[in-house]
Amino acid sequence: MFRIGFGDDIHRLVPGKRLILGGVEIESALGAEGHSDADALTHAVTDAILGALALGDIGSHFPNSDERWRNAESFVFLRFAVGLMKEHGFEVVNIDSTVSIEHPKLRPYIDEMQKGLADALETETNCVSIKAKTGESVDAVGEGRAVRAEAVVLLKKA
Numbered sequence: 555m556f557r558i559g560f561g562d563d564i565h566r567l568v569p570g571k572r573l574i575l576g577g578v579e580i581e582s583a584l585g586a587e588g589h590s591d592a593d594a595l596t597h598a599v600t601d602a603i604l605g606a607l608a609l610g611d612i613g614s615h616f617p618n619s620d621e622r623w624r625n626a627e628s629f630v631f632l633r634f635a636v637g638l639m640k641e642h643g644f645e646v647v648n649i650d651s652t653v654s655i656e657h658p659k660l661r662p663y664i665d666e667m668q669k670g671l672a673d674a675l676e677t678e679t680n681c682v683s684i685k686a687k688t689g690e691s692v693d694a695v696g697e698g699r700a701v702r703a704e705a706v707v708l709l710k711k712a
């Protein structure tokens with residue numbers, strides 16, 4: 555049996571915040587604003603897993619109204635979703651994701667992001683795809699005001 559899940563996330567970019575994507579701190583003049591560490595990529599992957607399992611979304615498990623999760627590392631959320639995945643007898647076949655951000659260029663960070671996500675997902679790095687796109691000067695991403703991430707996961711019964 556296979557299950558497919560989709561996740562997406564967007565965060566406003568502001569001065570004075572860190573930019574974390576896929577668990578990696580990215581050198582940037584602007585960082586993502588959010589209740590946790592605002593790691594849009596990890597949030598999208600987490601939501602994709604929860605969606606594949608039909609177990610709600612990241613906000614239903616980790617509401618931003620709960621102070622326990624203020625400034626939390628997003629890998630806490632991802633590891634929770636992986637635990638649920640394993641409890642339900644599934645494992646990752648592959649993840650395909652896209653991060654859209656106008657600046658900075660993400661290519662220098664992709665390999666480290668891929669390794670960290672693969673480790674958290676308990677899978678091989680060649681099962682985790684991360685693509686970087688710009689917004690081509692269109693919408694909040696293209697204007698440099700936001701970072702967006704989308705992820706699709708394929709799970710199979712272990």
